[in-house]
Amino acid sequence: MALKTLRESRRAIIGWTIGICAFTGMYTSFYPQMAANPDLYSEIAMAKYPDSVRKLLGGLENISTGVGFLQAVIYQLFVPLLFVMCAVVLGNKAIAAPEESKTLELTLTLPIDRKRLVLERFAGLATALLTIAVASLLVIAVLGVAVDLDVPFGSLLAAHTGLFLLVLFFGTLALTVGAATGRKALAMAVAGVYAVGGYLAQTLAADVEVMKWLSHLSPFHYYSQGNPLVNGLPVGDYLILLAATAVLLLTAVLAFDRRDVGV
Numbered sequence: 001m002a003l004k005t006l007r008e009s010r011r012a013i014i015g016w017t018i019g020i021c022a023f024t025g026m027y028t029s030f031y032p033q034m035a036a037n038p039d040l041y042s043e044i045a046m047a048k049y050p051d052s053v054r055k056l057l058g059g060l061e062n063i064s065t066g067v068g069f070l071q072a073v074i075y076q077l078f079v080p081l082l083f084v085m086c087a088v089v090l091g092n093k094a095i096a097a098p099e100e101s102k103t104l105e106l107t108l109t110l111p112i113d114r115k116r117l118v119l120e121r122f123a124g125l126a127t128a129l130l131t132i133a134v135a136s137l138l139v140i141a142v143l144g145v146a147v148d149l150d151v152p153f154g155s156l157l158a159a160h161t162g163l164f165l166l167v168l169f170f171g172t173l174a175l176t177v178g179a180a181t182g183r184k185a186l187a188m189a190v191a192g193v194y195a196v197g198g199y200l201a202q203t204l205a206a207d208v209e210v211m212k213w214l215s216h217l218s219p220f221h222y223y224s225q226g227n228p229l230v231n232g233l234p235v236g237d238y239l240i241l242l243a244a245t246a247v248l249l250l251t252a253v254l255a256f257d258r259r260d261v262g263v
Helices: 001-007 010-028 031-036 039-047 051-056 066-075 078-093 096-100 102-109 116-146 153-181 185-203 211-217 219-223 235-258
Strands: none
Touching: 001 116, 010 066, 010 078, 010 116, 031 066, 066 078, 066 116, 066 153, 078 096, 078 116, 078 153, 078 185, 096 153, 096 185, 102 116, 116 153, 116 235, 153 185, 153 219, 153 235, 185 211, 185 219, 211 219, 219 235
């Protein structure tokens, strides 16, 4: 069933892999220009964007360094949100989309337990996201050497591990809402609103008092708080992301097993 899930989503997986790799590759290739004119680009970045926007982009103070560039351009906003969109789309394809298209009913006539079906759909989702994560990591690592980012591969691996765990959480959230309701629009809305709200809560936590405790409810807090590009693998934060994903998966298994899918 996991392989069937991958086959059903192969076009989406290929498309998202190409898109995310092209995006990361294109922006990584801009680094030499910034490294050659660090003062100029730092001044432009600080002058062009208001303080609120700079916070959304990670500050931009060190954008002319390899670590600062990757943090602001790759790991802070654009790639995570693009990858989250990918995860939500693929998570929707696991349960909700085939249920709305009436193809899930045929699958449920097979001699397979409902719990196992959800687990194998999740395995397919995780494999797809891992494939995209590995491909984009290799693009950054190879181009990083070519443009002299001077960021150790271990730091890239730590940051990219967090990125994978973040998107796996949101993909599982979409799968869970789909398993509980069978409605892909609702699954997309819940995951999208939580992603945007969670990102804003984490970004504004330093300046807005009410956001400080709300940020602890955001997956982005555990993704970025440990600054893995500088400090390496934040094991505790990443374990919390894994635990939250496991809770969502358990919820999906129980909800789908008890729900009438119309067969």
